[in-house]
Amino acid sequence: MATKVVLLSYEAVDSSTSRRLNLRMPLKILDPGRSKLSTVETKRIISVLDETIFKVELVSTFTYILENLEEFSISLGPELTGPLKEHLRLSNIMEATLARLDEEGVLCKGTAKGGLFGAEDPDGYLALHIQGLRSSVRNIMRLFYANPLAYQAVREVASSRNPSSTEFINGLLELRGFLFEKLLTTPLEDKEKSRFMYEIAQRDKKNMEMIAALEDELTAAIQNRDDEISRKNAAIKELKTHLHNLSKFSENQIQRTRTEAEKQQKTELRGSQTKCTRLQQELHQLRAQLNALIAEDRESEYALRKKKYKVEMEIENWVQKYDFEMIEKQEEIEQIEVVYTVEKEQLAELREKFALLDQEYSQIKEERRVKQEQKEKAEKELAILVRAATLIQALWKGYLVRSLLRTKRKKKGKGKKAGKK
Known part of the structure; x- marks a missing residue:
């Protein structure tokens, strides 16, 4: 009995050892088959997501830049300082409008300050302010695109960004990595990965x-x-x-x-x-x-x-x-x-x-x-x-035959007319 138990114990040790060796082997099947995107559609998808991340990173620093606009006035230049001041003015007007609507009880109950969903604006100013802020943000983004040095100066204050914005940007970066890996993987490779993971789970x-x-x-x-x-x-x-x-x-x-x-x-x-x-x-x-x-x-x-x-x-x-x-x-x-x-x-x-x-x-x-x-x-x-x-x-x-027939008919017609005369 003791000998049988020893043999069974060593079989278990052998099984666990082989499983560890299998796990240590490089799982090449889980890696994408390619390292670069090959189609135009996938490149466009990644470029759109990269541009979105770039815009979010830039917009998330607006609050800190507006609070310290005098420090950034030299690096940003008058082309960006003026629109940023105008954006600050529009933001203050929006804050005042939201505060007034909140006092009047127009904002929905439970809506955070600055949330616009469910708000009723009897004067119609709220929609104009929203449109103005959107246009201001688009204008500032175009100016930053045209001034790379200003963008580099803004990127240095990334540590002063709001924690929620940082978390959102990190989420977008994780989404980009996941999407990039998905775009590199073909449907056949995805199916092979699923089958391989299922076999590993069953074996374990x-x-x-x-x-x-x-x-x-x-x-x-x-x-x-x-x-x-x-x-x-x-x-x-x-x-x-x-x-x-x-x-x-x-x-x-x-x-x-x-x-x-x-x-x-x-x-x-x-x-x-x-x-x-x-x-x-x-x-x-x-x-x-x-x-x-x-x-x-x-x-x-x-x-x-x-x-x-x-x-x-x-x-x-x-x-x-x-x-x-x-x-x-x-x-x-x-x-x-x-x-x-x-x-x-x-x-x-x-x-x-x-x-x-x-x-x-x-x-x-x-x-x-x-x-x-x-x-x-x-x-x-x-x-x-x-x-x-x-x-x-x-x-x-067919055309040649019809042409010959028409020619013969014309000749016959001419001969008949000559006899009559």
């Missing part, structure tokens, strides 16, 4: 179930071993108790025999010499019996001690045998792991070669398909040209 689930089963079996084997040791300890304890009781019984019996002998000697000492002699003989007999009992008890104790020593030696031999088998199995597992690692490396090399051959085969197949399509297209065009030429020839022949 199967390994976990196997480990749980092996742990249960190991626990049961350890429990059986502990129960067996407990039974042997109980047997040893019972034998010690029996030996102690036997020694105590012998001592009590000797003490009782001596007491009876002394009493009998005192009571019968006054009798006769013959009784004394007889009693002495009986005493010798009792002593002989006592010696025999003592010798028997010693032999029994020796046998029990010998049995206990034998049991202890058997236990020690089993432990040594278990350790020796464990060492042998460990060496065998290490050899298997070395062979497994070499085979894994060979398998990886073969897979790489197969991938290259598969790619070349796909290219050759695609070239053949394109050539076949071109050939079919040329044949179709040739058939159309042949048919058109045939139709043109037929029309031309």
Whole structure:
């Protein structure tokens, strides 16, 4: 049973070791097949997202620039300082308008200050202010595009940006990375990744179930071993108790025999010499019996001690045998792991070669398909040209026949008219 548990335990160790080796291998299948965007549509998508991130980064610094406009007036120049002041004025007007609408109770309940959804503007100024702010932001963005040095000066104050704006920009950057990877990945590669992740999950689930089963079996084997040791300890304890009781019984019996002998000697000492002699003989007999009992008890104790020593030696031999088998199995597992690692490396090399051959085969197949399509297209065009030429020839022949008929008819008509005259 112990040997079976050891084998199962090493199988679990081998399974877990192979799983770790698989995880350490480079997961090339999860990487995109390309490093650059190939189509115009994907490049346009990424460029639109980059431009959006650029605009958000620039707009998020407006608050700090407007608060410290005097410090940035030199680096921004009069072309940007004037529009920024105008934007600050429009922002103040918008704040005042929102405060007035809030006091009048026009803004929806629960709408944050500056939120415009659900607001009613009876005078119609709110829409004009919103349009003015939008136009101001567009104008400032165009001026920044035209002045790269001003944009570089503004980027240096990125640390003064609002934390919520920074978090939003980081979210856009993460979205760009995810979208870039998605655009690099073809549908076939995406499908292959999904299949690979599903296989990994199924393999991990199967390994976990196997480990749980092996742990249960190991626990049961350890429990059986502990129960067996407990039974042997109980047997040893019972034998010690029996030996102690036997020694105590012998001592009590000797003490009782001596007491009876002394009493009998005192009571019968006054009798006769013959009784004394007889009693002495009986005493010798009792002593002989006592010696025999003592010798028997010693032999029994020796046998029990010998049995206990034998049991202890058997236990020690089993432990040594278990350790020796464990060492042998460990060496065998290490050899298997070395062979497994070499085979894994060979398998990886073969897979790489197969991938290259598969790619070349796909290219050759695609070239053949394109050539076949071109050939079919040329044949179709040739058939159309042949048919058109045939139709043109037929029309031309018909035209020639009709021309000859008209000529003959005219000649006949002229001949008839000459006869009549």
